[in-house]
Amino acid sequence: MSDHGLSLRLQSASPIALDLEMSCAPGELIAIVGPSGAGKSTTLRAIAGLYQPQQGLVRCAGQTWLDTSTRLALPAHLRRVGLVFQDYALFPHMTALGNLLAAMGHVPSKERVPRALKLLERVHLSGLEERRPAELSGGQQQRVAVARALARDPAVLLLDEPFSAVDRATRRRLQAELATLRQSLAIPMVLVTHDLDEAVALADRMVLMHRGRGLQTAAPAEMLLRPASAEVARLLDLRNVFTGTVISHAADRTLLRWQDQVLEAAPAPGFAIGQLVDWLIGAGGILLHRRGRPSLGERENPVTGCVLALLPLGEEIRVQLDIGDTAGGTLSFTLPRHVVQRNGLQLGEECTVSLLRDSLHVMGRP
Amino acid sequence: MMDWTALGVSLWLGVGTVLLLLPLAIWLGRRLAFSQFAGRGFVEAAVALPLVLPPTVLGFYLLSAFGMGSWLGAGFQALFGRTLAFSFEGLLLASAIANVPFAVQPIQNGFSAIPANLREAAATMGMTPWQIFRRIELPLAWPGIATATVLSFAHTLGEFGVVLMVGGAIPGETRTAAIAIYDRVQAFDDRAAGIMSAVLLVVCLVSLLLVQRLSKRVGRAGPRV
Numbered sequence: 001m002s003d004h005g006l007s008l009r010l011q012s013a014s015p016i017a018l019d020l021e022m023s024c025a026p027g028e029l030i031a032i033v034g035p036s037g038a039g040k041s042t043t044l045r046a047i048a049g050l051y052q053p054q055q056g057l058v059r060c061a062g063q064t065w066l067d068t069s070t071r072l073a074l075p076a077h078l079r080r081v082g083l084v085f086q087d088y089a090l091f092p093h094m095t096a097l098g099n100l101l102a103a104m105g106h107v108p109s110k111e112r113v114p115r116a117l118k119l120l121e122r123v124h125l126s127g128l129e130e131r132r133p134a135e136l137s138g139g140q141q142q143r144v145a146v147a148r149a150l151a152r153d154p155a156v157l158l159l160d161e162p163f164s165a166v167d168r169a170t171r172r173r174l175q176a177e178l179a180t181l182r183q184s185l186a187i188p189m190v191l192v193t194h195d196l197d198e199a200v201a202l203a204d205r206m207v208l209m210h211r212g213r214g215l216q217t218a219a220p221a222e223m224l225l226r227p228a229s230a231e232v233a234r235l236l237d238l239r240n241v242f243t244g245t246v247i248s249h250a251a252d253r254t255l256l257r258w259q260d261q262v263l264e265a266a267p268a269p270g271f272a273i274g275q276l277v278d279w280l281i282g283a284g285g286i287l288l289h290r291r292g293r294p295s296l297g298e299r300e301n302p303v304t305g306c307v308l309a310l311l312p313l314g315e316e317i318r319v320q321l322d323i324g325d326t327a328g329g330t331l332s333f334t335l336p337r338h339v340v341q342r343n344g345l346q347l348g349e350e351c352t353v354s355l356l357r358d359s360l361h362v363m364g365r366p
Numbered sequence: 367m368m369d370w371t372a373l374g375v376s377l378w379l380g381v382g383t384v385l386l387l388l389p390l391a392i393w394l395g396r397r398l399a400f401s402q403f404a405g406r407g408f409v410e411a412a413v414a415l416p417l418v419l420p421p422t423v424l425g426f427y428l429l430s431a432f433g434m435g436s437w438l439g440a441g442f443q444a445l446f447g448r449t450l451a452f453s454f455e456g457l458l459l460a461s462a463i464a465n466v467p468f469a470v471q472p473i474q475n476g477f478s479a480i481p482a483n484l485r486e487a488a489a490t491m492g493m494t495p496w497q498i499f500r501r502i503e504l505p506l507a508w509p510g511i512a513t514a515t516v517l518s519f520a521h522t523l524g525e526f527g528v529v530l531m532v533g534g535a536i537p538g539e540t541r542t543a544a545i546a547i548y549d550r551v552q553a554f555d556d557r558a559a560g561i562m563s564a565v566l567l568v569v570c571l572v573s574l575l576l577v578q579r580l581s582k583r584v585g586r587a588g589p590r591v
Contacts, residue, residue: 050486076489089487093505102501103491152491 004061006156006188008047011055016042017212018053024156024188024205031191031203031220034235039212040192041086044158047190048083049076060188061155082149086161088141090133096120096144097129103151119147123177139170146181157189163198175201196236200224210235226361230278233363240281242329246271246362253357259324263301263355268362278363285359286333289352291343301355305331307347310340321351368561371538372546373569375454379542380522380573383461384515387469391514395473396503399480417467425531428460432532457533457540464528468517476510477503516574523570 005025012018018039024030032040045051047058049065052073058066060081065074090099100116107115120129123143133141142162149157162178163171179202182189193199199206200220208215208223215235216228227233230241244258246268254268256279263279271277289298305321308330312318317340321331331353335345345351397403398410416424432451433439442450450456480503488498504511526544533540535549543566550559 048486048490050489076486077492077494079490080492081490083487083490085483085487087483089481089483091484091488091502102488102493105492105497148491 006047006058006060006190008043008058008066009056010043010046010053010058012053012212014054016051018042018046018056019212020207020209020214022207022214022217024190026186026188027182028204029182029189029191029202030205030207031193031199032207032209033193033196033199034209036194037211038209040194040209041160042212043209044083044160044190044192047079047156048081048158049074049079063155080152080155081158082152082154082156083158084142084145084149084160084162087165088133088145090141090144090148092133095130095132096125096136096140099133099144099148100151103148106153116147116151119151120144122150122181123147137170138166139174142166142174143177146178150185154187156187157185159189159191161192161194163193163195178202208232208235225282225359227280227363229363229366230280231366233278233280238280238283239332240286240329241278241363242280242325243327243365244277244279246273246275246277248273254362256360256362259326261303263360264357265360265362266358271362271364276365278365280361280363281331281355282359282361283333285356286331287354287356288335288339288343289354298354300357301360302352303331303355304350304352307345307349307351310345310347312337319345319351321353368558368565369541369543369546369550372541372543372562373565375538375541376523376543376566377569379454379457379461380519382458383465383522384469384518386458386462387465387518388511388515391466391469391473392511395470395510395514396477396499396507398470398474399477413470414467416464421464421525421527422531424464425460425528428456428463428528428532432456432459451532452534452536452540454533454539457529457542460528460532461522461525464525465518465521468521469514472510472513472517473507474510476507476513479510480506512578516578520570520574523566523573 005023005028007023009021010018016039020039020043022030032043034040042051046053046056046066053068055068056066057068058064064072065079066072091102094102097116097120100119101112104112104116117129120126123146125140125143125147128136128140133144136144142165146162163174166174175198191199191202203220205217206220206223207217210231216223216232223232224236224238227236227238233241242258244256244263247255247257247262249267249269252267254265254271256263256265256277258279265279289302303323305323307319308322309320310317311320313334315337316334317337318332318334319340323331394413398406429451430436431438434443434449439450442455484502484506485498488502493501524544526548529540529542530545535541535545543562547559547562547566550562
């Protein structure tokens with residue numbers, strides 16, 4: 001573990017179950033994602049010293065903040081954290097500038113105001129220094145909260161759902177601002193969000209939490225392509241998970257039996273022959289066969305099914321195929337509206353697709 | 367005629383009660399608002415007790431507690447050479463106790479109204495618990511503290527039963543304006559009673575308006591930075 005970054009290990013059985021290990025390098029932005037109640041905010045609170053887990057170790061910038069094995073637990077005010085709360089928690093009786101100055105007790109008093117003004121400028125709030133929180137818009141309040149978190153000169157920046165309280169347009173703008181701002185920050189950053197798109201857009205790595213447990217840590221794109229388990233896939237809202245048996249391994253592929261068909265998957269040498277596994281076909285790995293004309297890659301894992309549903313989603317249509325999976329699984333994918341029309345896809349019609357081998361990902365079963 | 371001495375006693379009693387009670391009420395109100403502890407329900411009930419107890423009952427117990435038979439009364443006598451009962455000091459103490467609910471409850475509400483995450487944010491910003499209390503909690507609980515001040519002061523001016531039981535009516539010592547008015551009415555001196563009543567009415571009204579204004583100014587506009 002890097003000595004300058006953040007590393008933590010948390011374990012608690014009650015009142016909130018927690019079982020998580022993660023680290024974050026300086027300059028890295030890690031997103032903790034997961035459904036409500038997964039323990040995301042609790043994790044941030046444990047880092048900040050606002051929540052004490054039964055067992056845990058939190059180290060940051062070479063300093064130990066929490067070590068339950070030696071009964072060390074630094075109180076919150078002695079940990080150098082910048083925490084942006086979900087509802088910002090701005091002090092209503094202070095101006096924007098006052099909110100920042102309140103976080104600058106460590107700065108010589110002469111330098112406080114110039115530095116606070118500079119920070120406000122950095123988050124595009126020049127001219128609004130004397131406004132109170134109630135006189136600022138939601139987006140402006142969020143910027144004050146971010147600037148206030150930075151005013152502390154934190155060793156780690158913690159963001160708890162910082163974009164959830166603003167409208168969509170403002171959210172986009174603030175996300176872009178954060179993406180720019182983070183480039184100049186050489187500290188670990190931890191973003192808690194339930195919005196997967198936000199995590200994918202902003203984070204270097206993503207930690208997926210469920211019921212207090214860290215299920216997988218990976219780069220967002222990697223996790224979406226290769227989730228560690230069917231549970232992870234389900235939490236990431238990835239459909240098209242089925243069950244099969246490993247038949248054999250080759251250098252460039254693994255063969256699976258699914259129903260009465262043999263499928264080629266991306267190499268997964270870690271699984272034993274005959275082992276029951278889950279497999280996932282990624283969104284970009286489903287290729288529609290054109291009617292009456294051979295298509296590219298047609299021989300790669302052809303699967304035929306019956307159109308079960310056609311759900312229009314704007315300019316795209318989500319197609320759901322009944323492919324005769326005995327566990328009741330269906331295959332769904334989206335196609336542009338014109339492709340659906342040109343190929344004459346209709347409810348009850350038969351339709352064949354190819355499952356591209358490189359997108360066919362094999363996962364272990366619990 | 368107007369009994370200015372009695373009015374003076376009333377005002378001193380009001381100011382003294384507030385000064386004596388406020389630090390205690392801020393400590394207790396804050397604890398009741400923020401911390402969970404065993405016996406919390408009992409403490410809350412005890413705080414509210416003077417509201418429902420007849421003043422004579424409260425006065426009777428206080429009088430017993432102030433008497434020579436109690437350690438409090440005997441201790442006071444040993445220290446100052448006079449009795450606690452029927453003295454201004456005794457009256458002040460009784461008045462503070464009778465006013466506990468009027469001071470503690472608004473302050474407790476004031477602290478309760480502060481969102482928990484503001485205190486947490488302050489802690490993550492490096493403020494010590496004392497700094498959080500001074501810079502975040504006190505300013506935000508100010509409306510509650512101002513209300514407590516107004517209520518205790520005004521209620522002290524109007525207190526009758528407890529004052530009569532504990533203090534008697536010694537002129538210049540324990541004879542408050544409210545008691546002086548009662549005395550005048552007993553003596554069929556309606557004119558003096560009327561004048562004193564009117565003066566007390568104006569004093570109460572003015573003090574209420576004054577503190578109200580003060581609480582509004584500090585609560586709403588406060589120091590800017």
